[in-house]
């Protein structure tokens with residue numbers, strides 16, 4: 315029997331002509347064996363030997379999950395030397411194979427089932443990816459505990475899991491409404507693969523519980539969820555426990571699945587990769603090359619300090635979403651328009667200062683003639699004092715521009731008020747330049763409000 319092929323341009327072209335997605339009938343009978351031999355094409359070729367009763371994984375759905383993990387890793391700027399954990403890798407080790415071939419990620423796949431474990435190892439070897447992939451037998455009923463209980467030192471950038479969905483054969487049989495068309499790839503899978511005590515909800519809750527013990531062992535935990543009602547339950551669990559999380563929807567033909575991610579690290583993954591069903595309309599960011607300020611070293615730290623002073627001056631709340639190397643990402647929220655009519659406010663202030671001088675004289679006079687003041691003018695004076703105080707407060711804030719800033723956390727608590735501008739602010743070092751990018755998210759002032767803030771920053775960048 316000739317050796318099965320692996321990733322190779324000739325075969326890629328042959329298969330491309332046959333079918334773009336999904337399994338391909340065995341084109342080379344001489345490579346056949348007792349097991350089903352499936353080829354899949356999706357930019358690359360895999361050879362899977364799949365025992366008759368094991369899941370035939372559909373690649374587009376699996377690829378979708380990998381692409382979402384890519385988004386999460388990109389968001390936290392984890393680009394190189396990625397280590398991933400696939401819990402319940404199955405007979406095909408499909409996620410490790412995809413991740414290793416597509417992205418050269420290092421993957422560890424775990425598996426409890428003897429046959430699947432053995433086949434997974436064989437499939438990794440057949441695809442010549444054993445340098446990047448290791449399959450580990452899980453002899454326990456735990457989800458991740460067994461890995462970290464051992465001497466295992468690896469910190470993973472992410473974990474993934476396609477859990478067994480059903481709690482019983484009956485649930486499995488009743489899971490699909492007879493009114494719905496069957497999935498195109500037909501039904502395959504053994505009870506070991508598809509059924510677990512308590513179904514996917516209990517499995518995922520166990521996973522979540524164990525993740526709390528190993529908070530720092532995995533930067534971003536993820537799982538696929540097969541039933542929307544379970545997603546809701548899990549989202550509720552995460553919310554109640556205050557664990558940062560996000561989720562997405564994978565729609566693949568007649569099949570819908572969900573992805574759920576959570577982290578104990580300081581990454582706001584909800585903002586960085588927002589849930590798919592609340593799509594964040596992408597607005598082209600406003601980009602401004604921040605010029606060098608005389609006598610101040612031109613580096614990212616100084617630029618950020620200056621920006622934070624300006625944000626504080628404008629009473630704009632800010633929260634650091636991510637800080638890595640030379641880049642920083644802030645979530646910024648303005649709840650009052652403090653940047654418009656600055657010139658008018660200054661003129662008023664000047665006027666008030668002049669009035670101050672006059673008032674001192676009046677006060678002096680008042681001292682002698684107070685009994686002659688009528689109540690109306692007192693009201694007017696009180697109003698003036700009130701207005702004056704607020705203008706003083708605004709301008710006092712402006713003075714902060716010139717003073718060293720003590721804490722960047724002053725304005726970190728976003729009040730529960732509708733924002734008038736809510737945006738993402740990025741400071742990025744590109745070679746010798748430092749750029750500010752502001753992307754409008756929402757807020758009643760619209761994009762125009764964001765343009766005004768950027769203009770204010772430009773005017774005050776000195």
Ligand SMILES: C[S@@+](CC[C@H](N)C(=O)[O-])C[C@H]1O[C@@H](n2cnc3c(N)ncnc32)[C@H](O)[C@@H]1O
Pocket residue numbers: 369371401402403404405408409424425426427430452454455456457476477478479506507508510
């Ligand atoms: C639905 S299958 C997913 C297989 C593959 N990842 C895929 O997406 O096609 C679930 C797999 O998890 C395995 N499994 C169940 N409990 C497990 C555990 N505690 N640790 C590791 N694997 C487990 C099952 O044997 C099965 O192969």
